[in-house]
Amino acid sequence: xxxxxxxxxxxxxxxPQGNGYSANPPPSGTAYPYAAAPPPPSGAYYGGYQNNxxxxxxxxxxxxxxxxxxxxxxxxxxxxGLVVIFGTITFIVWxxxxxxxxxxxxxxxxxxxxxxxxxxxxxxxxxxxxxARNPNKKxxxxxxxxxxxxxxxxxxxxxxxxxxxYQPTKNETSLAANFAAAGSFVEKSVLDGINGxxxxxxxxxxxxxxxxRVRFEAKAWTTRRRYLKVFCGDLIVGIPTNGSVGALTGxxxxxxxxx
Numbered sequence: 276x277x278x279x280x281x282x283x284x285x286x287x288x289x290x291p292q293g294n295g296y297s298a299n300p301p302p303s304g305t306a307y308p309y310a311a312a313p314p315p316p317s318g319a320y321y322g323g324y325q326n327n328x329x330x331x332x333x334x335x336x337x338x339x340x341x342x343x344x345x346x347x348x349x350x351x352x353x354x355x356g357l358v359v360i361f362g363t364i365t366f367i368v369w370x371x372x373x374x375x376x377x378x379x380x381x382x383x384x385x386x387x388x389x390x391x392x393x394x395x396x397x398x399x400x401x402x403x404x405x406x407a408r409n410p411n412k413k414x415x416x417x418x419x420x421x422x423x424x425x426x427x428x429x430x431x432x433x434x435x436x437x438x439x440x441y442q443p444t445k446n447e448t449s450l451a452a453n454f455a456a457a458g459s460f461v462e463k464s465v466l467d468g469i470n471g472x473x474x475x476x477x478x479x480x481x482x483x484x485x486x487x488r489v490r491f492e493a494k495a496w497t498t499r500r501r502y503l504k505v506f507c508g509d510l511i512v513g514i515p516t517n518g519s520v521g522a523l524t525g526x527x528x529x530x531x532x533x534x
Contacts, residue, residue, distance in 0.1 A: 374491050374498075377416055377442070378408040379505045379530040381483060382449075384523035389514050392458075395466050397432060401425065401454040403483055405507075405530075409442040414493045416442040418503070423452040426482040430465045432456060437485070452485070478524060479514055483507040489534075506531045 382404045389399040403423070409416050421437035433454040442448055472479045485505040491498040507530040514521040 373411070374414055375410045376532050376534065377489070377503070378410060379485070379507070379532055380406045380408075381507045381510060381523070381528045381530060382406055383527075384481070384483070384510050384512050386512055386514055386521040388518060389521065390518075391466055391469060395461050395463055396458045397461050397466075397469075398457050398459070399433075399454075400456075401433065403452045403454070405450050405452070405485075406447055406527075407440075407442065407450060408447045409444060411444055411491075413444060414491045415444055417490045417492065418442070418487045419500075421485060421487040423454075423483070423485045425454055426484065427461075427465050427469060427479070428482070430462060432459065432461055432465065437487075452483075473514055473516075477513050477515060478511050481510045481512055483510055483530075501534050504533045 384401070384403050386399050386401045389397075391397050403425070407418075417439075418441070419439035421439060423435050423437055424431050425433045433456040435452055435454050437450055437452050440448055440450060469479055484507070487503045487505070488500045489503040490500045507528055510528060511524045512521050513524050
């Protein structure tokens, strides 16, 4: 007959202690049967969470990136602020001064002793008189390095310089550009074009251009020198065949002005 106190095979034996611990603990010095955590791999990256361990270098790197980004944002904001301030000051100055380009008008254009040789040489003397007007109420104008050119269509036939001058506010100044060509060479197309126009009705269509450096000034406020371009087109001059002085026809002509 089987012993009723014998445990059934396949079930763990009852713990007579009743406290969840084994009645027979392992002897002193015996290691517990738990697997030890593996050490961090050789050459592991230090600076973050690695193998459940925290390394502070990554935090320092993040702080450095944040400081760098903050510095760049401040520099960017400073540059934008300077641009806004400069633009605002410029706009206010423009509203107060309202700078305007000067106005130019050709009053007369005379030509004398005009001759064209068969060897494409041209000779003449000419004077172009202009009126320059400063429309500004608060800004004066200073002109220097003034160059003037007479063109037939797009070909230059004579050049000269004009003395510098100064214009107060709301001022009109008369100036003259004197030209002299003594046997200057011109292309055959220019020679044929002038002879063709002159042979029809005695008139020749010239163009006049002037290039100058100009400075706008208003008390303590001064601009840097800029190049002013003056173009006066379709200046029809009657040139008599008897060698007398030819003159501008149709009255004064307004010029285009730009910077």
